[in-house]
Amino acid sequence: MPRWDPEAKERLRAAALELFAEHGYENATVTQITERAGLTRRTFSRYFADKRDVLFAGSERLPDAMADAVRRADSALPPFPALLAALVDAGDLFAGLVSHAAQRRAIIASSPELQERERTKLAAVTAAVVEALRERGATESSAKMLAQVGIAIFQTAFERWTEQPEGTDFAAQVREAATELAAHLTP
Amino acid sequence: MPRWDPEAKERLRAAALELFAEHGYENATVTQITERAGLTRRTFSRYFADKRDVLFAGSERLPDAMADAVRRADSALPPFPALLAALVDAGDLFAGLVSHAAQRRAIIASSPELQERERTKLAAVTAAVVEALRERGATESSAKMLAQVGIAIFQTAFERWTEQPEGTDFAAQVREAATELAAHLTP
Numbered sequence: 001m002p003r004w005d006p007e008a009k010e011r012l013r014a015a016a017l018e019l020f021a022e023h024g025y026e027n028a029t030v031t032q033i034t035e036r037a038g039l040t041r042r043t044f045s046r047y048f049a050d051k052r053d054v055l056f057a058g059s060e061r062l063p064d065a066m067a068d069a070v071r072r073a074d075s076a077l078p079p080f081p082a083l084l085a086a087l088v089d090a091g092d093l094f095a096g097l098v099s100h101a102a103q104r105r106a107i108i109a110s111s112p113e114l115q116e117r118e119r120t121k122l123a124a125v126t127a128a129v130v131e132a133l134r135e136r137g138a139t140e141s142s143a144k145m146l147a148q149v150g151i152a153i154f155q156t157a158f159e160r161w162t163e164q165p166e167g168t169d170f171a172a173q174v175r176e177a178a179t180e181l182a183a184h185l186t187p
Numbered sequence: 188m189p190r191w192d193p194e195a196k197e198r199l200r201a202a203a204l205e206l207f208a209e210h211g212y213e214n215a216t217v218t219q220i221t222e223r224a225g226l227t228r229r230t231f232s233r234y235f236a237d238k239r240d241v242l243f244a245g246s247e248r249l250p251d252a253m254a255d256a257v258r259r260a261d262s263a264l265p266p267f268p269a270l271l272a273a274l275v276d277a278g279d280l281f282a283g284l285v286s287h288a289a290q291r292r293a294i295i296a297s298s299p300e301l302q303e304r305e306r307t308k309l310a311a312v313t314a315a316v317v318e319a320l321r322e323r324g325a326t327e328s329s330a331k332m333l334a335q336v337g338i339a340i341f342q343t344a345f346e347r348w349t350e351q352p353e354g355t356d357f358a359a360q361v362r363e364a365a366t367e368l369a370a371h372l373t374p
Contacts, residue, residue: 152335
């Protein structure tokens, strides 16, 4: 078996999500996960620090990835359109998560500890986006509001996207959520 | 001394905020707080469960208060204008906090534990507002997005309000933040 095996990682993730759904996140063990995946504990440790990490692996890269996407956006764009372009751009980061997204959401909703971890993750993304919007000329106060609103649009678009048949366009969901929000805000 | 003494509560709060700023939140003790306020530990316990509670007392009432404000809004209003009216309405709840708001923010920003508590508080408010918006006919997905955006507007307006001289109108800050956001979102 190769040292880095995307298929093993994916089998472990699928087994973990199944077991979390069946027994509850608190009750499922790493041993059960590895047994169901037909892999060893050593293989598990190659990909995940612990069972919580199955749900959050890679999220430490999100703040920089999202902020970099804001920085990369066309320099002629005002802050909000730049943020929207970045959200569309960042969708690629999540392409691999679509099939498990609804399951993951349900598990996170079941556990206060996981909800807290999810909020901490989003707060780190928001803070990084605030910095990137500041660099594009937004005031601190506007940057904070826009970053929070951007994350709300992203979450809405992502949730709707993962409830659609595969192949739906994430960019379209982002634009649709932003348009819907603009309509709500305009008297 | 009367059993419920708003002045004692206020002295304890002022002493706590001073000590948190001087020594750091982690290092300040309840004993120091009561000594500085010239009050007993027993008096402290009448108003606050612990030192963290000085920063969050009353916040358990926020979710219901905010959701009720959404429910009270004119039934002819669509979801977002109803939410805006509720935010303006809810500003009264915070009138007593204005003088300490900037200090409180700085202390919360200094401690990951307090930031987490603040996020948990806002998540509870958001969830309650989602329910109230659902009752007004918004879909689950729209209600979630609008509630998050409403909280972002509220935080922005509150922060700007507490940086203004006393007597500034909170309602005007809410409307201004919403108008600013709408302008950002409209191409």
